[in-house]
Amino acid sequence: MKRENxxxxxxxxxxxxxxxxxxxxxxxxxxxxxxxxxxxxxxEKIETAWNSAYPSRTPREVSSQRAWNTLQARLTSVxxxxxxxxxxxxxxxxxxxxASLLITIIxxxxxxxxxxxxxxxxxxxxxxxxxxxxxxPDSSVAILYHNSTLLYPPSFGAIERAVRLxxxxxxxxxxxxxxxxxxxxxxxxxxxxxxxxxxxxTRKDGVEVSVKEGKVLVYTATxxxxxxxxxTAVIRAAEQGIQVRDSVNANSWGxxxxxxxxxxxxxxxxxxxxxxxxxxxxxxxxxxxxNCRLTATFDNDSAENLLNLIAETxxxxxxxxGNVFTLEGEGCP
Amino acid sequence: MxxxxxxxTVQLADRDIIxxxxxGNKDAFEQVFHACYENLCQYAxxxxxxxxxxxxxxxxxxxxxxxxxxxxxxxxxxxxxxFRAVYHQCINxxxxxxxxxxxxxxxLQQGIHASQQPEVFPEELSESIRAAIDELPxxxxxxxxxxxxxxxxxxxxxxxxNISVNTIExxxxxxxxxxxxxxxxxxx
Numbered sequence: 292m293k294r295e296n297x298x299x300x301x302x303x304x305x306x307x308x309x310x311x312x313x314x315x316x317x318x319x320x321x322x323x324x325x326x327x328x329x330x331x332x333x334x335e336k337i338e339t340a341w342n343s344a345y346p347s348r349t350p351r352e353v354s355s356q357r358a359w360n361t362l363q364a365r366l367t368s369v370x371x372x373x374x375x376x377x378x379x380x381x382x383x384x385x386x387x388x389x390a391s392l393l394i395t396i397i398x399x400x401x402x403x404x405x406x407x408x409x410x411x412x413x414x415x416x417x418x419x420x421x422x423x424x425x426x427x428p429d430s431s432v433a434i435l436y437h438n439s440t441l442l443y444p445p446s447f448g449a450i451e452r453a454v455r456l457x458x459x460x461x462x463x464x465x466x467x468x469x470x471x472x473x474x475x476x477x478x479x480x481x482x483x484x485x486x487x488x489x490x491x492x493t494r495k496d497g498v499e500v501s502v503k504e505g506k507v508l509v510y511t512a513t514x515x516x517x518x519x520x521x522x523t524a525v526i527r528a529a530e531q532g533i534q535v536r537d538s539v540n541a542n543s544w545g546x547x548x549x550x551x552x553x554x555x556x557x558x559x560x561x562x563x564x565x566x567x568x569x570x571x572x573x574x575x576x577x578x579x580x581x582n583c584r585l586t587a588t589f590d591n592d593s594a595e596n597l598l599n600l601i602a603e604t605x606x607x608x609x610x611x612x613g614n615v616f617t618l619e620g621e622g623c624p
Numbered sequence: 625m626x627x628x629x630x631x632x633t634v635q636l637a638d639r640d641i642i643x644x645x646x647x648g649n650k651d652a653f654e655q656v657f658h659a660c661y662e663n664l665c666q667y668a669x670x671x672x673x674x675x676x677x678x679x680x681x682x683x684x685x686x687x688x689x690x691x692x693x694x695x696x697x698x699x700x701x702x703x704x705x706x707f708r709a710v711y712h713q714c715i716n717x718x719x720x721x722x723x724x725x726x727x728x729x730x731x732l733q734q735g736i737h738a739s740q741q742p743e744v745f746p747e748e749l750s751e752s753i754r755a756a757i758d759e760l761p762x763x764x765x766x767x768x769x770x771x772x773x774x775x776x777x778x779x780x781x782x783x784x785x786n787i788s789v790n791t792i793e794x795x796x797x798x799x800x801x802x803x804x805x806x807x808x809x810x811x812x
Binding site: 302303306307308309310311312313314315316318319322336337339340341343344345346347348350351353354355356358359361362365366586587588590592593596599600603604 | 650654657658661662663665666667669670671672673675678679682683686687690703704707708710711714746748749752753755756757759760761768771772773777778793794796797798800801802803804805806807808
């Protein structure tokens with residue numbers, strides 16, 4: 292039997308089928324097209340997106356064998372209609388067992404590696420043109436931005452956990468430990484915390500501390516201040532005292548969290564935030580793109596993906612060349 | 625063109641099968657059933673949005689064909705015949721539902737004020753997907769919500785928004801492209 296019609300399979304047809312708008316001819320053409328594995332995997336990507344928007348509406352599997360057994364009774368006799376309950380999926384259970392086994396194995400492996408990890412000498416981490424994640428001895432984490440230096444001992448003592456940020460910028464996620472405070476020494480001020488996440492920017496003329504979670508104590512020789520989550524402290528070497536404001540720019544530590552949130556943000560700012568968070572630069576072929584405003588949330592997206600999403604949202608096209616992304620299109624008036 | 629062979633194409637020629645079914649050959653009937661049943665259900669389910677209902681529709685159609693096998697007249701291929709029959713039955717079912725819904729809505733409005741706006745998203749939806757849909761460009765979002773959550777047909781959306789079906793298709797495709805990109809980096 293030949294194909295009913297040579298209907299071209301485009302994204303629009305796939306979407307039409309999923310939305311229940313395909314004619315019988317289109318549905319047959321699509322189903323024939325799906326016989327090839329590569330076509331099917333392409334289709335399934337779109338189908339997954341469609342289903343993800345309404346997971347409980349994901350069609351369950353059907354079995355022609357089971358249906359036939361049901362139907363057969365009705366073909367030959369006049370027995371009343373009955374229906375078998377839908378089969379319980381056992382695959383899920385198997386997957387869970389496999390996943391928990393895997394977790395156990397990984398945990399064991401990590402424990403093994405830790406126990407056999409030899410002590411190393413005094414640590415000095417300096418970054419150049421890339422961010423770097425630094426695991427500290429108490430399993431706290433520092434993410435160093437470009438051109439930054441962090442010094443820390445190979446193991447922390449029992450009284451305090453002290454590190455030094457001598458230049459640049461770093462985001463800290465400190466493992467809670469009430470007994471042993473975590474202290475960051477910088478040129479202009481010291482920062483004392485118990486367990487929290489915050490960003491520290493050191494400049495020639497001072498330090499800026501912004502808190503993402505928890506509480507932070509910032510102190511200089513003459514002043515001290517408690518910072519709550521969502522606030523920023525600015526300390527200038529030339530001035531006395533600590534200035535505190537009730538806001539943070541969460542995107543400024545996107546290099547550490549890979550989380551960027553834009554609410555009707557002008558593109559010029561969006562681009563600055565992205566260029567800080569990712570090791571790529573962005574070029575605009577049309578300056579009208581700068582007039583666009585973006586509302587979007589990105590959580591651990593790859594740079595490619597993020598740019599593709601922005602392009603899709605603003606009707607632009609995107610091209611990548613080395614570590615430069617170029618955006619092209621009409622932009623906004 | 626690459627010839628495509630599926631379960632169905634390697635079976636008997638259509639004419640022979642139709643003749644066999646007409647003369648009461650249950651094996652021939654079963655063969656067609658197994659070859660087409662699952663695909664028909666999947667297609668029906670896209671229209672009626674419910675697999676139980678889809679299976680009911682497809683099974684009833686097969687039952688009817690068997691009961692009236694002697695009068696069976698099929699001009700096209702058997703597969704086309706089945707797909708068309710299922711399509712018409714699905715559309716019928718939808719139209720009945722619309723009528724029923726209108727009655728229900730009428731009854732509801734008598735009782736309570738219809739002022740409270742129903743939540744467009746199903747409760748199960750994760751925050752990240754809600755956010756992704758909320759952040760779609762406005763027209764794209766509206767059309768997607770109407771199709772996916774209000775389960776309106778393209779024709780109904782076109783009428784409501786006074787836009788072409790073509791625009792609807794483009795916008796829903798766009799919405800899915802954006803969602804796909806969003807999903808790409810998250811673990812499911």
